[in-house]
Amino acid sequence: MTTTTTVASAPRHNRPARRISGRPAKRPLPWGSPAVYFVALVVIALTVAPVAYIVLGGFRDNSQLTVNPAGLPSPWRIGNYSHVLHTSTFWREFLNSVIAGGVTTLLVIGLGLSASYVIARYRFRGRGLMFGLFAAGLMFPITVAVTPLFILLTKMHMIDSLVGVILPQVAFGLPTTIIILVPFLQAIPMEIEEAAAVDGCGRLGFFFRMVLPLSLPGVLTTGILTFIASWNSYLLPLFVLSKTQNFTLPLGVQQFHSQYASDTASVLAFTSLSMIPALLFFTAFERRIVGGLQGAVKG
Incomplete structure (x- = not known):
């Protein structure tokens, strides 16, 4: 007569975490303190509420804004936005903002990348002083x-x-650009440059073939930040520009408000259309900005 010996299996909760491809299984992160989420929600509300009020206010008329300033549009009116979009003034100011932002971004990236390359890859007297300036x-x-x-x-x-x-x-966009790009360029191994030199690649060739692709996250980050800063610039154009045909959108909002001071809904519509391009641009490239800044810190 044979006897069968059974071995009791270990309780499920005492078993070690199953490994996948030699790595321990990831455990879910704790939810954290509810106070942190409450503070985060309050900050988000304070940030989003003014933007939402301006955008929704453009879909209302003046009577709705007077009776219930914090209410939703009822009914929704698109006449304010269509009126702004059919004016040549808005598109002229929009074009001026695009020109100013685009040219500023190109110059800042070109000059900033060149200066950052010299500071990061060359050794010369006064290098630290230049970076400090x-x-x-x-x-x-x-x-x-x-x-x-x-x-x-x-x-x-x-x-x-x-x-x-x-x-x-x-001039005022170059410091931020150089501070971000120098760590990117310093992180490029010298062995790559030496190998390129052995293969007959000159310094300009190495700059365009290797430096530009490897520093692309930092270039995109600085370009986005520069364009948004130029788009939202108000004080400098206010001092420099006095002719209405050269106004950018921030100055156009002020002029439109002065012209249609009694039509609050149209002013909100004009303000919404002037800030929506920058918001969409920032939202579309948000991950690029975060990735570029993280790369600069790591470098």
Whole structure:
């Protein structure tokens, strides 16, 4: 007669985590404190509420805004937006903003990437001082230099032109660009440059064939930040531009508000249309910005 011995299996909760491909299974993260989520929701509400009010206010009329300022559109009216979109003033100011933002972004990326490449890859006397000067530029906002800039641009005959807006924006956009791009370029191994030199690739060839592709996340990050800053710029165009045909959208909002002060709904519609492009642009490239900043910190 044979006896069968059974071995009791270990309880399921005592078994070690099953490994997949030699790695321990991931455990779900704890939810954390409810207070953290409450604070986050409050911050989100304070950020989104003004934008939502402006956008929804454009779909209302003045009587709705007077009777119930915080209510939803009832009924929804698209006449305010269609009126703004059918005016040539809006599209002229939109084009001026695109030109100022686009040219500023291209110049900042081109000059900033070139200067960052020299600071990151070359060894010369005064290299640290040069980088420190660009870093010090972060401490001086453009509002501090508006009056000297106005005097300088007047002597250079650049008042009432987009060039007078673009050049100062480029100068004040370079410090942030260089601070972000230098770590990217320093992280490129020297062995790659040496191998490229052995293969007959010169410094310019290495710059365009290797540096540009490898630093693309940082370039996109700085480009997006520069374009949004130029699009939202108000104080500098206010001092430099006085002719309405050269106005950008931030100045156009002020002019439209002065012209249609009694039509609050139309003013909200014009404001919404002026800020929506920047919001969409930032939302579309949000991951690029976060990835680029993380790469700069790691580098």
